Amino acid sequence: MSNKLVEAMADLNEDAVLEEVKALKAKNVPALDIIASLQEGMGIVGKRFEEKEYFLSELIMSAEIFNEASQLLGGMGGAGTASKYGTFVMGTIYDDIHDIGKNIVTTVMSSNGFNVIDLGVDVPTAKYVEAIRQYKPKVIGISCLLTTAFDNIKECIQTLEKEGLRKDVKVLIGGGPVDEATCKYVGADHVCRNAQETVEYSKKYMGVQ
Numbered sequence: 001m002s003n004k005l006v007e008a009m010a011d012l013n014e015d016a017v018l019e020e021v022k023a024l025k026a027k028n029v030p031a032l033d034i035i036a037s038l039q040e041g042m043g044i045v046g047k048r049f050e051e052k053e054y055f056l057s058e059l060i061m062s063a064e065i066f067n068e069a070s071q072l073l074g075g076m077g078g079a080g081t082a083s084k085y086g087t088f089v090m091g092t093i094y095d096d097i098h099d100i101g102k103n104i105v106t107t108v109m110s111s112n113g114f115n116v117i118d119l120g121v122d123v124p125t126a127k128y129v130e131a132i133r134q135y136k137p138k139v140i141g142i143s144c145l146l147t148t149a150f151d152n153i154k155e156c157i158q159t160l161e162k163e164g165l166r167k168d169v170k171v172l173i174g175g176g177p178v179d180e181a182t183c184k185y186v187g188a189d190h191v192c193r194n195a196q197e198t199v200e201y202s203k204k205y206m207g208v209q
């Protein structure tokens, strides 16, 4: 973890963030480790927002800085784009438009050989149902950053059950406030803290190691 990068991200110091990302890249620090520091910084941004030290404009700024920094990281060091594993369907649940974490997960999954179908943000249940019928994935991912949208994930998973699709698909969830208790509450299979964990669990569920 680069404390310098965590602090620069938390302070929304754009120049310092970009400079430090370039410096870490030059030292061959893996892209996912750099992302972990940026993610930690974003957590502090969130806390400052909660404590009313930051406002919506700062949240927007943090997203812009994060996106610029991840552009410097390019493909995030995967194993190439040829699809050697199964299909992974991913989206951010409806009422939620946070997509930075989702985009990292989809990029890393596809660069690790998964065929990724990205449904975007604010995804209604019907779109998950349609995608599961069409692409027949063994694993799907639902991203959620808002506690107020937990019930939406629950509704989505219950609908998959009603439609007879749940037994054939593992449901991974993730996003800042999501934890084991959320996983139990919404009826998902597993919660992943980062993209690498998502790759590992997906390989396991898809029967490849």
Ligand code: B12
Pocket: 038, 039, 042, 043, 044, 045, 046, 047, 049, 050, 056, 059, 060, 062, 063, 095, 096, 097, 098, 099, 100, 101, 102, 104, 105, 140, 141, 142, 143, 144, 145, 146, 147, 148, 172, 173, 174, 175, 176, 177, 191, 192, 193, 194, 195, 198
């Ligand atoms: C940036 C940001 C925004 C940006 C988002 C821009 C974008 N394009 O995504 C903007 C400004 C749009 C925004 C808006 C809002 N936000 Co906001 N936002 C954030 C912030 C600061 C960072 C989120 C982020 O990108 N983190 C970095 C990424 C890399 O981390 P991550 O998403 O967790 O993803 C990683 C893992 O979790 C995992 N992962 C993520 N998804 C998935 C999915 C699967 C399947 C798997 C396996 C893994 C996985 O892998 C990722 C990579 O490691 C968070 C603070 C926080 N602590 O998260 C608040 C936060 C999420 N926002 C919050 C709020 C309240 C809002 C607003 C309601 C504010 C408002 N008053 O309007 C709106 C809601 C808009 C909406 N309807 O969705 C609250 C939510 C509180 C709560 N308890 O629900 C937070 C927690 C801030 C806070 N502490 O108060 N926000």
